Amino acid sequence: MQIEPYECGTRCAPSEAKLAIEGVSKIYGAGAEAVVALTPMDLMVRDGDFLCVVGPSGCGKTTLLNLVAGFDTPTGGSIRLDGQEISGPGAERGVVFQQGALFNWMNVLENVAFGPRATGHSVAVAHERALRTLQMVGLEDFVQKYPYQLSGGMQQRVGIARALTNDPEVLLMDEPFAALDQQTREGLLGEIRDLWKRTGKTILWITHSIEEALFLATHIVVMSPRPGRVRAAFRSEFGxxxxxxxxxxxxxxxxxxxxxxxxxxxxxxxxxxx
Ligand SMILES: Nc1ncnc2c1ncn2[C@@H]1O[C@H](COP(=O)(O)OP(=O)(O)O)[C@@H](O)[C@H]1O
Ligand SMILES: [Mg+2]
Incomplete structure (x- = not known):
């Protein structure tokens, strides 16, 4: 078993990709102040891929994730999910941040139910969905707790439940476990693998840890900084x-x-x- 190089831009035709990233570039600022965060990149992600983007700080990982999440717009190129051009945030993309994204004034259940409520579901339906996803991440006994009453690892599990609760087409995760201690991280990485196997979700996972990428991914895209670009891509069987x-x-x-x-x-x- 090993890793095998592959062409991430031509993995499949754009029309067959779940997520099709074509010629996407990003420049922040203009003139002498301009920062080239991403040089044009092509990346085809198929349904059910667990794709890890790995690279050192500053290589444009968060930039890429923010573009796919629709929090920012590319300078050039296009990003399509199921053939639809991404033009802003949407419920079909569940995002998990590095830390600190929970509402401190809401309990766990309300935090996770926030998404379904925001997309127009009744309190009853939203709570039922939230409970179901909290069960998936093993937090059904903590629904009444507030974020400050939870460990860092549990808070990140709430974040994952929140991203899952709208049953998104793709999960976007930006170094979600980077702020956790090693032991908590290792336990959660095992859980993420199980969750991916059970749900078959397409996952775009950002990390600076090569080990984490190898442990999780079916596909690994290695990026380099200054300017941010794809350096190589590998299929992996370790995940x-x-x-x-x-x-x-x-x-x-x-x-x-x-x-x-x-x-x-x-x-x-x-x-x-x-
Ligand atoms: N809003 C911004 N304005 C200007 N430069 C930015 C902005 N966001 C990121 N950058 C720059 O773009 C490059 C890539 O950043 P980022 O995507 O955060 O990298 P990574 O997540 O891999 O550490 C870095 O040089 C960073 O300083
Ligand atoms: Mg980052």
């Missing part, structure tokens, strides 16, 4: 492995080394140190 020790297997370590070498071949030392 679907049933071996609980897969992350310490020689093949896994060799794949990690391959990606580290790829990034360090061109990056100045200060970039790798970030």
């Amino acid at each position: 679907t492995s049933e071996d609980p020790m897969v992350a310490v297997s020689p093949e896994f370590v060799a794949a990690k080394r391959q990606i580290i070498e790829l990034l360090s071949a061109e990056a100045p030392k200060e970039v790798l140190a970030q």
